Amino acid sequence: MAIAGRDFRELRLDDMSRNFGTVNALKGVTLNVRRGEFIALLGPSGCGKSTALNCLAGLLTLSGGSIWLDQTRIDRLKPEERGFGMVFQNYALFPHMSVRKNIAFGLAMQGRPKAEIERKVDEALAIVRLSEQGHKLPGQLSGGQQQRVAIARAIVIEPPLVLMDEPLSNLDAKLRLEMRAEIRRIHDLIGSATIYVTHDQEEALSLADRIVVMRAGEVRQVGTPEELYGRPAHADVAEFMGYRNQLRVTAARTGTGVTIRVGNVTLTGTAVEPFVEGEAVAAIRPEDLGVSANGAIEATGESSQYHGDCFYSSGRTTDGADLFFRSDRRLNKGETVRLAADPARVLVYSGGRP
Amino acid sequence: MTGAALTKSADRPPLRVRLKLREIDGVTFLVLPAVLFVVLLFIYPFAYGLVLSFLPKKGGWLANYAKFFSDPFLYDTIWATFRLAIPATLINVLVSVPVALRVRRMRHRRALTTLLVIPITLGTVLIAQGLLIYLGPQGWFNRALALVGIGQVRLVHNYTGVMLSLIMSGFPFTFLLTLSYLTGIDPSLEQAASTLGAKARARFVHILLPLLAQGLAINMCLSFVQTFSVFPSAVLLGAPAGETRVISIAAYQAAYEQYDYSMASAVAMIMGFCQLAVVMLILAGRSFVYRGAVAGGKG
Numbered sequence: 331m332a333i334a335g336r337d338f339r340e341l342r343l344d345d346m347s348r349n350f351g352t353v354n355a356l357k358g359v360t361l362n363v364r365r366g367e368f369i370a371l372l373g374p375s376g377c378g379k380s381t382a383l384n385c386l387a388g389l390l391t392l393s394g395g396s397i398w399l400d401q402t403r404i405d406r407l408k409p410e411e412r413g414f415g416m417v418f419q420n421y422a423l424f425p426h427m428s429v430r431k432n433i434a435f436g437l438a439m440q441g442r443p444k445a446e447i448e449r450k451v452d453e454a455l456a457i458v459r460l461s462e463q464g465h466k467l468p469g470q471l472s473g474g475q476q477q478r479v480a481i482a483r484a485i486v487i488e489p490p491l492v493l494m495d496e497p498l499s500n501l502d503a504k505l506r507l508e509m510r511a512e513i514r515r516i517h518d519l520i521g522s523a524t525i526y527v528t529h530d531q532e533e534a535l536s537l538a539d540r541i542v543v544m545r546a547g548e549v550r551q552v553g554t555p556e557e558l559y560g561r562p563a564h565a566d567v568a569e570f571m572g573y574r575n576q577l578r579v580t581a582a583r584t585g586t587g588v589t590i591r592v593g594n595v596t597l598t599g600t601a602v603e604p605f606v607e608g609e610a611v612a613a614i615r616p617e618d619l620g621v622s623a624n625g626a627i628e629a630t631g632e633s634s635q636y637h638g639d640c641f642y643s644s645g646r647t648t649d650g651a652d653l654f655f656r657s658d659r660r661l662n663k664g665e666t667v668r669l670a671a672d673p674a675r676v677l678v679y680s681g682g683r684p
Numbered sequence: 685m686t687g688a689a690l691t692k693s694a695d696r697p698p699l700r701v702r703l704k705l706r707e708i709d710g711v712t713f714l715v716l717p718a719v720l721f722v723v724l725l726f727i728y729p730f731a732y733g734l735v736l737s738f739l740p741k742k743g744g745w746l747a748n749y750a751k752f753f754s755d756p757f758l759y760d761t762i763w764a765t766f767r768l769a770i771p772a773t774l775i776n777v778l779v780s781v782p783v784a785l786r787v788r789r790m791r792h793r794r795a796l797t798t799l800l801v802i803p804i805t806l807g808t809v810l811i812a813q814g815l816l817i818y819l820g821p822q823g824w825f826n827r828a829l830a831l832v833g834i835g836q837v838r839l840v841h842n843y844t845g846v847m848l849s850l851i852m853s854g855f856p857f858t859f860l861l862t863l864s865y866l867t868g869i870d871p872s873l874e875q876a877a878s879t880l881g882a883k884a885r886a887r888f889v890h891i892l893l894p895l896l897a898q899g900l901a902i903n904m905c906l907s908f909v910q911t912f913s914v915f916p917s918a919v920l921l922g923a924p925a926g927e928t929r930v931i932s933i934a935a936y937q938a939a940y941e942q943y944d945y946s947m948a949s950a951v952a953m954i955m956g957f958c959q960l961a962v963v964m965l966i967l968a969g970r971s972f973v974y975r976g977a978v979a980g981g982k983g
Contacts, residue, residue, distance in 0.1 A: 424876075426976070
């Protein structure tokens, strides 16, 4: 019998909130998660994503709201009664136990028969490709291997839900890419739901089925990676998703698009509903803003960074706004360039900056 | 090394660089005060005492030791001391664990630790004095007992009095040490154990206790050495001619009542040997427990 996450239909977070003294770390988070889904909680540090994860694990109690696994209310259960697997940021491997003992711990706590424990541990070790390392102590393993042990320990108890708290943040860049693929592979293999906390938008985009963007304890947007990358619902989400150019503009509807004015420059963009004419923020990704001979925006070059296939440059407009854009050569400081963007890739959000 | 390498050549780095490669430089001299301190205040007096113990007033070079182990009035002090030191150490260390477990989660931890440090600053004599008055025949404790119709309880000038004083003055030490070992254990380990289904008791037995074991062993060594050399409270609160005639009293009497420094040195050496034996025993037991880092990962 292979390792497979315990069956359930739906995990429901209903208006989940948590206060620390007078600080509201989590303000009414509502979310439905289906079995087999990979959800990324994405947001800057202090946005409440780790608090949300700890509430789910039972390590923090809720100040309000509830958590339901199908028909069972679980938010009053202790962590040991929930049976969720959790992978900690620092792995939290038991330093005095061998890799095998670490992985067997959860099964031993459930009082499973010895033969079954041995078999499942073997299987979990095979899944994370560490069959040869079972006898070692965690301290004798590399960071990536420790990470695999932590994952094996969490999945071997066949949890309905696997919680991961920034599991890759302690690894170097190359290993991070490798483990990213591993985590998704293991998720698909065991079929439980995974909730993955990260502040790295690239990680969230590449791993998740759905991304939950959080800010200041609130859910700002829930959507597929494509939705979030292509059309963020709010200017602050856009900023977090890599729309680095955020211009204060005045906007007016014209036919299918919107005309925006920045100082003495007029551009065409796409409105993000709900849209009201007047003060607005135009968000453009650096990769969507390019040097073009007859571009509408004039800027003087500041600096360029080489990125292999192109340069990412920064410049300043005549109004003194900083812009980030693509260029196919290194710009000289003070050089004047003209910039243009596809109207479909200029997202206009009404209202000032939140 | 070849002859060519020995000849002075331009390739050979200067002495300063060669010393630096062996981690010896100007800063190394800063250990001198410490070395001097240890030599003058520990090694020299110890060696002096050891030699002195083999130069008895009369008899062969082992006469002092022979006298000690042939006179029950002397060798019984070893037993009297162990009888106090071992239970006091065990009580102090074992009680410190549950207290520290609770205290590490408290918000006003600093206030409590300050409160517990006070007995250390007071010193054993003041504690003894306080206990004598409070627990004595005319003290508040016995008067209160009399009020509720319970007769006198004898708590001072016997074994109990010394034990109480050893616990009062020793517990803050063991508690603070246990607390610092306990807070050094990464809290995410316990959290991980609980998400894996371990209840509080299992978390303590499988995670905290094994990681705490080495700290408790060190704690026991320190506590034992401290209680084994009990002197003021054994005299003031105990029965220094009877059941709490500890080994340090024997050494004191040899030195300052019989003016036999050689004999006193021998008693002190026997006392040191007893302490060393117990410490070695505890440290040997330590090899059965985990002794590595108590954090969960690379962090």
